[in-house]
Amino acid sequence: MYTISAPPHKKSKFNIKSLNWSKIFALVPVALAAIYLFGVPALGIILASMITAVVTEFGIQTIFKQKVTVKDGHAALMGLMLALLIPPEAPIWLPVFGAFFAIAIGKHIFGGSGSYVFHPVLVSWVFIRSAWAGPMTPLSTPHITMLSELIIENGAGLLVGASPLALIGGVYLIYKRYVDWRIPVTFFLAVFLFHQVIAFVSEIVHLVQEGVLNPLLYLASMFIFLEVPGDISYAAIGVVFFGILFLATDGPTSPVTKKGRLIYGLICGLLVSIYGLFGNYVDGTLYGILLGNCVASYIEIKTMPASFGQECWLEKPYNRIVGIIPSAFKFEVVTDE
Amino acid sequence: MESKRLDKIPEKIVIPLRQHNGFVCEALVAKGDEVLIGQKIGDSSEYNSSAVHSSVCGEVLAIEEAAHPDGNKVLSIIIQPSDSEETVPFTPAKNPSKDALIELVKESGIVEHYGSPTHTVLKPRDKKIDMVLINATASEWIGGKYTNAKEYASQMIDALKLLMKAAGASKGAIIIGKDDSESIEAFEGVEVDGKKLLVAPLVGKRRLDHYFKDQESNILVASQKRIYGKNILNFFTYNVTGRKVAIDQNPTDVGVAICGVKSAKALYDAVYEGKPYYETVITLEGPGNCPEYMLVKLGTPFKDIIESCNPGEVGKIIANGVRTGVAQYTDEVPVTKGTTKISLQKPEDVLRDEAEACVHCARCVDVCPVDLIPSRLAVMADQGRFDECRQFHIQNCIECGRCAGACPSKIYILQLIRYAKNAIGMAYEDLPAKESSNLKLGCCGGE
Numbered sequence: 001m002y003t004i005s006a007p008p009h010k011k012s013k014f015n016i017k018s019l020n021w022s023k024i025f026a027l028v029p030v031a032l033a034a035i036y037l038f039g040v041p042a043l044g045i046i047l048a049s050m051i052t053a054v055v056t057e058f059g060i061q062t063i064f065k066q067k068v069t070v071k072d073g074h075a076a077l078m079g080l081m082l083a084l085l086i087p088p089e090a091p092i093w094l095p096v097f098g099a100f101f102a103i104a105i106g107k108h109i110f111g112g113s114g115s116y117v118f119h120p121v122l123v124s125w126v127f128i129r130s131a132w133a134g135p136m137t138p139l140s141t142p143h144i145t146m147l148s149e150l151i152i153e154n155g156a157g158l159l160v161g162a163s164p165l166a167l168i169g170g171v172y173l174i175y176k177r178y179v180d181w182r183i184p185v186t187f188f189l190a191v192f193l194f195h196q197v198i199a200f201v202s203e204i205v206h207l208v209q210e211g212v213l214n215p216l217l218y219l220a221s222m223f224i225f226l227e228v229p230g231d232i233s234y235a236a237i238g239v240v241f242f243g244i245l246f247l248a249t250d251g252p253t254s255p256v257t258k259k260g261r262l263i264y265g266l267i268c269g270l271l272v273s274i275y276g277l278f279g280n281y282v283d284g285t286l287y288g289i290l291l292g293n294c295v296a297s298y299i300e301i302k303t304m305p306a307s308f309g310q311e312c313w314l315e316k317p318y319n320r321i322v323g324i325i326p327s328a329f330k331f332e333v334v335t336d337e
Numbered sequence: 338m339e340s341k342r343l344d345k346i347p348e349k350i351v352i353p354l355r356q357h358n359g360f361v362c363e364a365l366v367a368k369g370d371e372v373l374i375g376q377k378i379g380d381s382s383e384y385n386s387s388a389v390h391s392s393v394c395g396e397v398l399a400i401e402e403a404a405h406p407d408g409n410k411v412l413s414i415i416i417q418p419s420d421s422e423e424t425v426p427f428t429p430a431k432n433p434s435k436d437a438l439i440e441l442v443k444e445s446g447i448v449e450h451y452g453s454p455t456h457t458v459l460k461p462r463d464k465k466i467d468m469v470l471i472n473a474t475a476s477e478w479i480g481g482k483y484t485n486a487k488e489y490a491s492q493m494i495d496a497l498k499l500l501m502k503a504a505g506a507s508k509g510a511i512i513i514g515k516d517d518s519e520s521i522e523a524f525e526g527v528e529v530d531g532k533k534l535l536v537a538p539l540v541g542k543r544r545l546d547h548y549f550k551d552q553e554s555n556i557l558v559a560s561q562k563r564i565y566g567k568n569i570l571n572f573f574t575y576n577v578t579g580r581k582v583a584i585d586q587n588p589t590d591v592g593v594a595i596c597g598v599k600s601a602k603a604l605y606d607a608v609y610e611g612k613p614y615y616e617t618v619i620t621l622e623g624p625g626n627c628p629e630y631m632l633v634k635l636g637t638p639f640k641d642i643i644e645s646c647n648p649g650e651v652g653k654i655i656a657n658g659v660r661t662g663v664a665q666y667t668d669e670v671p672v673t674k675g676t677t678k679i680s681l682q683k684p685e686d687v688l689r690d691e692a693e694a695c696v697h698c699a700r701c702v703d704v705c706p707v708d709l710i711p712s713r714l715a716v717m718a719d720q721g722r723f724d725e726c727r728q729f730h731i732q733n734c735i736e737c738g739r740c741a742g743a744c745p746s747k748i749y750i751l752q753l754i755r756y757a758k759n760a761i762g763m764a765y766e767d768l769p770a771k772e773s774s775n776l777k778l779g780c781c782g783g784e
């Protein structure tokens with residue numbers, strides 16, 4: 001007897017389970033750093049949140065007679081991610097409620113795995129942040145003053161702030177191609193070049209207003225990109241990296257098209273920077289990405305690729321211009337049909 | 338490159354009277370007749386059809402419907418082979434003319450492995466061919482038939498010239514794989530009309546036209562990334578020549594004829610040795626001691642080939658590759674002109690995964706060679722939104738199966754896409770007739 005089935009007959013071993021569990025493993029270092037820095041309360045928050053998330057998912061799927069999928073690690077991942085966004089001083093019922101809210105409302109109301117529009121962790125975080133602003137406000141806003149603080153923070157606000165460097169696991173995921181590079185890269189660039197670009201533009205505007213005609217001065221303003229702005233110390237914190245590497249790269253809430261992902265990263269970066277400029281980067285990251293979620297599907301629809309062999313949106317204007325140029329000026333190889 | 342000849346004489350040989358996607362042949366022999374190697378046993382007066390020949394000496398046991406590796410049943414001639422090696426006399430053709438070549442291709446039963454009889458590719462009705470391509474990207478040299486690489490290269494060039502002559506084309510090229518160092522070495526510096534050719538890499542916008550100019554030759558050898566899939570011709574043509582083939586057309590509409598290494602070799606043999614197409618080289622893959630390549634007679638049942646490599650217990654037999662091939666329900670199916678590869682899987686390696694919800698991880702998008710959004714197509718196909726599939730260029734899909742292979746949710750993307758393509762094919766008459774497929778749909782007036 002031979003099995004018959006539709007092709008392909010060989011697939012990659014990689015599945016949903018490995019995707020989620022690899023993300024959980026990538027978050028273990030930062031969780032350990034948080035426990036090291038904040039002690040037992042941090043451990044309590046992480047455990048409470050993860051257990052509640054898993055139990056909630058199990059409960060909901062049993063009640064509604066769905067296939068129980070707690071083993072794929074998605075609920076546990078959501079629980080862990082939420083815990084990392086809670087300050088260590090928070091009472092223990094806060095993560096419990098938050099995790100319940102994330103799974104029940106954020107995930108399952110929207111249709112479960114893969115169907116939600118907003119990241120469940122962000123939905124829940126925004127809810128508990130607004131409902132219990134007191135306990136959800138960290139004692140201090142983190143801010144890197146020494147390089148060593150990248151390794152272990154002193155006055156970090158949320159659990160995830162304990163050690164920006166411990167989030168290196170996320171970079172490893174990108175390196176291993178478990179997570180695509182497009183969103184994190186443009187997001188990162190947008191956040192960290194935002195201030196330089198603003199400084200550069202204002203410098204140019206300034207020069208123009210003064211009526212400077214020397215082109216060298218304009219060129220010289222390019223050097224602004226080499227200066228490290230002071231604001232960077234506010235941006236180089238755990239929660240920003242966490243947002244870039246783990247929150248923004250979540251599949252259902254980001255576009256699937258290649259171009260769309262680049263644009264999405266950029267937009268998230270801009271939103272975060274604007275928030276960060278006027279408020280702080282902790283809230284800025286989380287609200288920024290949530291807003292990014294809103295436009296994700298719009299970006300996706302607008303960036304659907306054309307049929308192969310057709311011009312893309314950049315080629316179109318290019319070809320139009322090239323079409324106007326008389327062929328005598330062109331260096332193309334002309335075919336001899 | 339070594340290849341093994343299958344020494345064992347099979348108990349019976351099954352020769353389908355249709356080994357291409359044209360018209361089925363009529364049998365020229367009857368039950369009880371004796372046949373010789375190379376004897377023509379099936380032919381058709383239709384243009385879109387190609388003769389079949391016996392690959393063994395023996396007695397015709399029956400003419401009946403038998404299993405075919407594409408999943409359907411086809412009228413076949415079943416022969417009980419004897420151990421005689423007697424052949425019909427082979428007469429090489431001396432400097433044949435264009436029309437004689439076309440006739441020879443049809444008479445020798447040469448067909449492309451993707452289904453079209455070669456003469457219909459070289460000389461399509463009402464169309465003019467000006468360029469012939471030999472796609473050698475996915476193919477081994479026809480192992481065993483060559484003693485060394487240079488011989489392979491020079492024979493391929495000769496075969497290309499024959500093909501160009503038959504098609505009346507002025508230009509021709511052999512396309513080899515970029516990472517296939519063996520072939521590149523074989524072709525580097527091959528002489529054509531006293532000129533040494535360099536293997537031209539097709540990168541970016543540098544397509545064949547550029548090199549025809551650059552190397553001042555009408556015959557080229559070019560290399561590019563390997564493309565595989567069930568439906569690659571249009572994409573291949575675009576990549577190699579830059580000519581865009583409309584969705585409802587095929588490469589001959591833009592004047593390009595695409596042949597495989599096997600049909601090129603078969604034509605070479607037919608012209609210089611007078612031999613018809615009755616032997617082929619297939620690739621083997623699986624447990625046990627499978628040789629990589631094996632020279633077999635057309636019509637040999639898979640069973641005999643599998644037994645010769647002692648694979649142990651077999652759970653799945655796949656014809657033509659694990660990515661896109663057809664799983665066989667029986668090992669009685671014969672090797673046909675369309676068979677390129679047999680893959681075996683142990684029972685424990687057979688996939689049994691269940692599809693889960695799409696998590697929009699975009700892996701399928703990243704692997705798709707023709708820039709589709711497979712995840713979206715799969716959802717729309719599943720919901721029967723075929724018109725929308727069409728707007729998202731579903732017809733461009735080359736059916737390579739990469740998307741389904743990469744999906745962590747194990748969604749049957751390729752199957753869903755084929756389902757939609759088939760349904761669209763039946764609903765719109767401006768699309769080309771579907772090549773033989775083992776899918777039969779209960780949708781849109783399907784069978």
Ligand code: SF4
Pocket residue numbers: 566701704705706707709711733734735736737738739740741750751754
């Ligand atoms: S949609 Fe899938 S099968 Fe079709 S070309 Fe893209 S990757 Fe290949």
Ligand code: SF4
Pocket residue numbers: 256694695696697698699700701702711712715740743744745746747748750
């Ligand atoms: S690879 Fe699978 S899970 Fe990922 S986006 Fe494509 S269909 Fe969805």
